[in-house]
Amino acid sequence: MNKTALVRGAAGGAVGGLLMAIWSMIAIALTGTGFWTPINLIAHTAFPSAPLGGAFSAPALVIGLLIHFAVAIGFGVVFAALMTPARGRRPTTATSAGFGLVYGLVIWLVMHFAVWPAADVVAASAFSLWVFAVGHLIYGLTLGLLVGPVTRTVGPAEPHSQIT
Structure with missing residues (x-):
């Protein structure tokens, strides 16, 4: 995989x-559980004093967002590696x-x-099953639409642009 x-x-x-x-926070808020609940639940994994409900907590917000985006970016990089064409094959949109x-x-x-x-x-057990599932489908579809078509045009990497 190259740098691009x-x-x-x-x-x-x-x-x-x-x-x-955004989807998770709005959907969970509409169920009455609270807008901040998804971020709080993610934060609770590393910060056990984070609230489990919808109460706002600045430390939970920062920790939850850092964890969420680190994981999302990591999985995005893996997706790009999987979508980079092998042997000239290029996926359609x-x-x-x-x-x-x-x-x-x-x-x-x-x-x-x-x-x-x-x-x-x-x-994990406090997060709504269907909201989490739909959120992951949104995530995957976004990756497919943004990363997949772009990696179609990524040609062979120049030696200086390869990550080793």
């Missing part, structure tokens, strides 16, 4: 993470979008049913 694909994967992950966060949706679904399954419960069962 790496940067675009990170940027796509950040945009996808932003849209996922529809293929990229479809792969992004599947990628988001797989991330949701792994994170919701394995990683997050192992890290913080209280926070």
Whole structure:
């Protein structure tokens, strides 16, 4: 993977993470649980004194957003690496979008049913299953639409632009 694909994967992950966060915060607020609940639950994984409900907490906001965007950017870079054409094959926008949706679904399954419960069962069980699932589909679709078509045009890396 070259630097261009790496940067675009990170940027796509950040945009996808932003849209996922906006969706989750609005959807959870509409259920009556509280606008800040998603960020608080993420923060609770590393900051156990973070509220589990919708109360605002500045430390939880900072910690929750840092964790959320670090993970979103990391998964975006992995997606870009997977979408970088091999042997001249270039995915279409529809293929990229479809792969992004599947990628988001797989991330949701792994994170919701394995990683997050192992890290913080209280926070993981408090996050609405359907909101988390739709959020990951939004994230994956965003990656597919932003990163997939862009990596189609990324040609062979010049020796000086390769990341080793």
